Amino acid sequence: MEFTSADGQQKYAAFVRAARRAVVAFDFDGTLSPIVDDPEQAHIHPDAGEVLVDLADVVAAVAVITGRPARQALDLGGLEEVGNAIGDAGKELYLFGQYGNERWSSTQHRIVSPRPPHGLATFLRDLPRALRNADAADAWVEDKGLAHAVHTRRLPDPDAAFTRLLPPLRELAQRNGLVLEPGRHVIEVRSPGMDKGKAVERLVAETGAGGFLFAGDDLGDVEAFEAVQRLAKDGMPTLLVCSASAEESALVPLSDVVVHGPDGVLELLRTLIADARSS
Structure with a gap:
């Protein structure tokens, strides 16, 4: 240490x-x-x-x-x-x-x-379009029940995909009253509070x-x-x-x-x- x-x-x-x-x-x-x-x-x-x-x-x-x-x-x-x-x-x-x-x-x-947060269903409805627009349609979306996480680790250039996805997913989350939590090659969207x-x-x-x-x-x-x-x-x-x-x-x-x-x-x-x- x-x-x-x-x-x-x-x-x-x-x-x-x-x-x-x-x-x-x-x-x-x-x-x-x-x-x-x-x-x-x-x-x-x-x-x-x-x-x-x-x-x-x-x-x-x-x-x-x-x-x-x-x-x-x-x-x-x-x-x-x-x-x-x-x-x-x-x-x-x-x-x-x-x-x-x-x-x-x-x-x-x-x-x-x-219970799952309000707005998550609408976020999920619009998520595929956001992934396609960011050239990250193959990103793996993990269903956590109360949240969803978009993983870029398996994509050819995980860092570039993460950078492209962060702004549109943040905007989409905010529009639906959700918060965005970035991590290592993962962007999680969940309820606030x-x-x-x-x-x-x-x-x-x-x-x-x-x-x-x-x-x-x-x-x-x-x-x-x-x-x-x-x-x-x-x-x-x-x-x-x-x-x-x-x-x-x-x-x-x-x-x-x-x-x-x-x-x-x-x-x-x-x-x-x-x-x-x-x-």
Whole structure:
């Protein structure tokens, strides 16, 4: 792991001291699971489940906050099994899907979800024309129930297609009262009013957290980073971890610690667990 500054190292030490009262939260794709061409095959890192269970032994709660539908994240992450193990240790695993619109926990084994947003049907009606006009008719459109994501990763020039699609999809989303969330070769359109930052705030309120760590990798995690920064300004021990890659580095300037992908995230967690147990 690489601290972005001496302040980052001091923040890590302060977080270790507060670990027993802290919540540790993660994005899913690019943080706990590798980025792959087919998002439906983005299974959690094979070591992640064991590490998350060990982590729960030294912190107050563990959470996953993802843009994925909750059911998909549960299945790809084996998170129901992980949650059972964490529950057996007297702790809680929280899952916020679709940027916080859906939620599940290891003590409440059901997904709570709202209805699809108004305007999504009209957006979908006009989407094929927008894709054709941007010369991206073959982009894969993922149905998330409460949102739709347009992936350019499989196209011949993913970056160029992403750049062409962003303006028309943003205009189409705004016209239908929806918000647009850009990511790594993906543009997601969903309902307004919820983001990962608000999910962080809910977790803090519900758990009474005395510390907060968030690890993410992408533009969709910016609101979560900003929410944690506000907690830090209020005096809470916090740590922001960027799971960096060659494709995306927007979070690096906001981070206290930079690691390299899911392998780096797990290495950091192992160090944190050892330091918390010896403190």
